[in-house]
Amino acid sequence: MVDTQQRADELVDVLVTEFGDLMALDPAAFRRKFRKMAASPFAFYRGSACVYYADLHTQDDPFLDGRTSRVWIHGDLHAENFGTYLNSAGVLVFNVNDFDEAYVGPFTWDLKRFAASIALIGYAKALSDAVIGDLVTGYARTYVQELRAIAAGGEEAIGSLTLDTTDGVLRDVLQRARLNTRVGLLDEQTVIEDYDRRFMMSDGVYQVDEAMRADVEAAFADYLPTLPTLDAARPEQYKIKDIVMRKGVGIGSAGLPSYNVLLEGHTQALENDVIIYMKQGQTPAVSRWIDDPQVKGYFKHQGHRTSESQRALQAHADVWAGHTVLRGVGQVVAEVSPYAADLDWSDVNELADLSSVTNYLGRATARMHSVADDESSHDLVDFSTEEAIVAAIDRDEPGFTAALVEFAHEYGARARADHQIFVDLFRNGKLPGL
Numbered sequence: 001m002v003d004t005q006q007r008a009d010e011l012v013d014v015l016v017t018e019f020g021d022l023m024a025l026d027p028a029a030f031r032r033k034f035r036k037m038a039a040s041p042f043a044f045y046r047g048s049a050c051v052y053y054a055d056l057h058t059q060d061d062p063f064l065d066g067r068t069s070r071v072w073i074h075g076d077l078h079a080e081n082f083g084t085y086l087n088s089a090g091v092l093v094f095n096v097n098d099f100d101e102a103y104v105g106p107f108t109w110d111l112k113r114f115a116a117s118i119a120l121i122g123y124a125k126a127l128s129d130a131v132i133g134d135l136v137t138g139y140a141r142t143y144v145q146e147l148r149a150i151a152a153g154g155e156e157a158i159g160s161l162t163l164d165t166t167d168g169v170l171r172d173v174l175q176r177a178r179l180n181t182r183v184g185l186l187d188e189q190t191v192i193e194d195y196d197r198r199f200m201m202s203d204g205v206y207q208v209d210e211a212m213r214a215d216v217e218a219a220f221a222d223y224l225p226t227l228p229t230l231d232a233a234r235p236e237q238y239k240i241k242d243i244v245m246r247k248g249v250g251i252g253s254a255g256l257p258s259y260n261v262l263l264e265g266h267t268q269a270l271e272n273d274v275i276i277y278m279k280q281g282q283t284p285a286v287s288r289w290i291d292d293p294q295v296k297g298y299f300k301h302q303g304h305r306t307s308e309s310q311r312a313l314q315a316h317a318d319v320w321a322g323h324t325v326l327r328g329v330g331q332v333v334a335e336v337s338p339y340a341a342d343l344d345w346s347d348v349n350e351l352a353d354l355s356s357v358t359n360y361l362g363r364a365t366a367r368m369h370s371v372a373d374d375e376s377s378h379d380l381v382d383f384s385t386e387e388a389i390v391a392a393i394d395r396d397e398p399g400f401t402a403a404l405v406e407f408a409h410e411y412g413a414r415a416r417a418d419h420q421i422f423v424d425l426f427r428n429g430k431l432p433g434l
Helices: 004-025 027-037 041-047 049-056 107-124 129-151 168-179 182-189 210-226 285-289 293-298 302-313 351-371 385-394 397-427
Strands: 071-073 082-086 092-096 103-105 190-193 196-199 205-207 240-247 257-263 274-280 322-326 329-335
Touching: 004 027, 004 049, 004 397, 027 041, 027 397, 041 107, 041 397, 049 107, 049 285, 049 397, 071 107, 071 302, 071 351, 071 385, 082 168, 092 168, 092 351, 103 285, 103 293, 107 129, 107 351, 107 397, 129 351, 129 385, 129 397, 168 351, 182 190, 182 274, 196 240, 196 257, 210 240, 210 257, 210 274, 210 322, 210 329, 274 322, 302 322, 302 329, 302 351, 351 385, 385 397
Parallel strands: none
Antiparallel strands: 071 103, 082 092, 190 196, 205 240, 240 257, 257 274, 274 329, 322 329
């Protein structure tokens, strides 16, 4: 039985430690962030990875050893951090997105975070504990099946989730993403004046002054060499047409400015213009609990960590993914993709669909954990992650699945209780700095 006041004090301490400096810079942004987190237990869970890791890092885990504790992980693997993207090979893929929290650490920390998120979604849909347990069991089973197939040579592995390898709900999401167009995105965010495009001014979009524009342009020039597919023979496609500032409005980016840059694209036709974003890299919550000096020393700055993680965890990442420094602060850079579409869990209510989706996401998680290892271009993880994880699980696969189900139930209940404590703290003015 957790003492409510003691837990309230713990939550305040963790949240202030994680967000205190940013809260001091922009209290209004964090009031908005925390109101979004107050909306539901799942919203609270999404915005409080720092709480999750503060709780998790002290727990014993028999499936972790010197190798399985050193896997490139997503860091914030909850059920709503998956969506579509168009990979560098031109294929629509359903996979993890949002790499702000990615790092190198224990593989089970990803799995447990996802499992608890399924428990929260299941509870909100009034599913029984038994059904929630079945969903988590299916996720664990398909995760292990896919990893085993990859370790065995890949012939039985599904691989990337695409139009050719999915059906049901996920295939519908991919089909909807296929209907999106670059022109549609451009028409939403830009206007045409004097036969050329510029950004449209709207809520949350701000013009930049000459000094900031010059600094963003300089940062952009430093970013270009970080692109693995830089086409030096055609520099005109990287011509900057316009720059605007946006203020972070998502749960994870409260108060942080980002910059959208409009580029010429690969032809002078207006439908080929490209929008990229440049935003400040953040310190991942999980990194507070990882002491490996090789991991900490690998990254130049948080923007570098974020872009390298995206390339590491996606088999064919965004061709525009890169990094730079703006006014001394590391930035991650990537395309504002017209082909991004998220899975809307409010539309997934039939048990067969819920089971299908969680099973697919088990395979996607396995694919992600297997990509960044000794066979990739990244040397931070220098062993076969799929072989190491499979070997650890093989020691007690039933125990592995049972532990994941138990954690989902226990931490789902913990997050629901924490949400209520958080709401009471926030509404009664007990979160310092707000």
